[in-house]
Amino acid sequence: MKLSKKNIALQAEKLLEKLYPDAECSLTYETPLQLLIATRLSAQCTDKRVNIVTKDLFSKYKSVYDFKEAKEEDIADCIKSCGLYKTKARDIKLMAEKIISDYEGQVPDTLEKLLTLPGVGRKTANLIMGDVYGKPAVVTDTHCIRISGRLGLTENTDPKKVEFDLLKLLTPETSSDFCHRIVLFGREYCRARNPLCFNCPLKEICKENKNGKKTVR
Numbered sequence: 444m445k446l447s448k449k450n451i452a453l454q455a456e457k458l459l460e461k462l463y464p465d466a467e468c469s470l471t472y473e474t475p476l477q478l479l480i481a482t483r484l485s486a487q488c489t490d491k492r493v494n495i496v497t498k499d500l501f502s503k504y505k506s507v508y509d510f511k512e513a514k515e516e517d518i519a520d521c522i523k524s525c526g527l528y529k530t531k532a533r534d535i536k537l538m539a540e541k542i543i544s545d546y547e548g549q550v551p552d553t554l555e556k557l558l559t560l561p562g563v564g565r566k567t568a569n570l571i572m573g574d575v576y577g578k579p580a581v582v583t584d585t586h587c588i589r590i591s592g593r594l595g596l597t598e599n600t601d602p603k604k605v606e607f608d609l610l611k612l613l614t615p616e617t618s619s620d621f622c623h624r625i626v627l628f629g630r631e632y633c634r635a636r637n638p639l640c641f642n643c644p645l646k647e648i649c650k651e652n653k654n655g656k657k658t659v660r
Contacts, residue, residue, distance in 0.1 A: 448596055451648050452612035455594060458644055459624040466623040468574050470494065475550035475575045476507050476542070479560075480535055482567045488525045496522050507548050510539035534562030552576045565603060573619025581606045581613065582622040586629030593633065595650035 446454070459466075469490040472478040477497065484493045500521045504510050510518070519532035538560045542548060550571065551557050557568035566582055573580030581587070583602040587609075591597045597608040613621055632639045646652040 446648060449612055451594055452596055452609075453614070454648050455596075455645060456614060456617060456621055458648075459621065459628055460617075462644055463624045463627045466620060466627055468570065468623060471497065473501075475571060476510075477501055478575060479538070479550055479563070479567065479571060480510075482570055483534055483538070483562050484522060484525045484531055486531070487527060493525060496525055507539045507542050510535055511543055531562070537561035538563070550575070552578075554580075565606065569606070569619075573622070577619075579610065579613075579615035580619045580622075581609045582619070583609070584622075584626065585635075586626045586633075587622055589635060590625050590629055590633045593638075593649055593651045594645065 468478070470478060470481040470485065471494045472481050480500075481493050481497050484496060500518075503521065504513055504518075513536065515532050515536050518535055519528045522528045522531055522535075525531060541560050542550060545559070546556065551560075552572070552575075554565075554568050554572055557563055557571055558565070566584065569580040569582045572578045573582070583605045588600055588602060588605050591605055591609060592600065596612055597605050599605050599608060610618065628645075629635075632643050633645075640646060640649075640652045643649065643652060
């Protein structure tokens with residue numbers, strides 16, 4: 444019997460939770476602002492490198508007011524090894540100014556408001572919504588887009604369209620956790636090249652994994 448997209452999504456949630464029960468964001472942070480900044484730094488940079496950089500950055504600048512008062516070039520000097528550091532430094536300072544002027548110094552808790560912050564796109568905004576505020580959120584990174592397509596949960600590849608497709612299918616309370624788990628699953632099993640289809644824990648519900656064939660999307 445052919446499974447509906449909803450049933451595939453529910454089974455995938457259960458299987459991934461069993462595989463990765465403690466899945467969480469790999470960026471190190473203590474406050475909403477720190478996660479916001481760390482996520483901005485992670486563009487075209489590994490989380491491992493970001494965590495090294497933010498250890499010193501957050502020790503030097505402890506509040507949104509510290510970042511507002513900081514010189515852009517000083518922030519840039521701290522984050523140089525993250526790549527695109529001049530653009531990221533500019534965004535961080537502008538972000539701090541916007542949070543203070545428009546949101547009373549607090550990282551906003553709605554997607555619409557988060558998207559008004561400089562350098563913040565839907566991926567970053569959804570991460571904050573899910574991990575900080577515990578609201579339904581779908582972070583559509585490359586793993587999420589690739590695997591959702593292979594499972595048959597979406598026919599789209601545009602991040603925003605995939606996000607909306609998954610929001611209709613995933614359990615709202617655990618949608619953010621699903622996205623963290625699917626990243627781990629993508630690294631271990633469902634790789635972009637040479638996915639381990641034969642031993643895949645999700646092969647029974649995957650539309651592109653028939654009879655152990657390897658497929659690439």
